[in-house]
Amino acid sequence: MLYRLVYVSTAREGLTDEEIGAILDVSQSNNHERYLTGFLAHNGRHFMQALEGAREEVDAVFSRILQDDRHFGVVQIVGEQITKRAFPDWAMNYFRADDPAVGTMVVRYNDPIDSLLPKDTPRELLHLFTRFLHIESLTP
Template sequence: MMIRLLYASRAAQPVSQEVIDEILSRARARNPALGITGILCHGGDIFMQVLEGGREAVNELYKEIVCDPRHRDVVILRYEEIAERRFAGWTMGQVNLAKINPSLLLKYSEKPVLDPYRVSGAASMALLEELIATASIVGRT
């Protein structure tokens, strides 16, 4: 049984590019063996991530994220069983919202900033789908 989990969290400490690179490097090295694919979206101190794969593997990884002291305010935005992956080509893709046109963010929220805490899980997933469609995702390996 495959699932897709979308969650949001806030960084416990200021986020640097080195921190993002470390997270992505670890995910890209570890996720293939776990059968997990996904995408990481960040803006300011907020992270939004989709994890896809087997229920047990995704749940275990999410549990690790919740317990990771680098994250706070971790919340599930969407959790669903899936017949196929949407992010099959990504061991962990990346979107840096600082480089996205603010009008795209305004399409899905009140302000041109990433704040998945103030919008529905469906709106957050729709934003990610549009980012895929507009090729705004990097790191497809």
């Protein structure tokens, strides 16, 4: 059985690009070993992350996320059983909305935000991330 969890949180003041890089390195390695997939969006202040995989693995990772002092105010907004992964090829992809040059995704200026996500992303998940990225990318 596959499970998807999506949460939002607020980055700790002063969180550096190096610390975010460390998060991504560990996440990609650990997720690959546990066959978890996902997407992390960040705007310099807030995060939105989706995790997919076996329920017990997703729950274990989310428990560690809740204890991580690099962010606070973690709110789970989705927790659902799924039949198909939205991010099957991404151990953990990353996009920084306030600086599109930072991250693992390649985006051209003025590309629609939904072009970041796989074309068969479930509509409700696409809507969540599109709203988050659009709103956050407009923040000065």
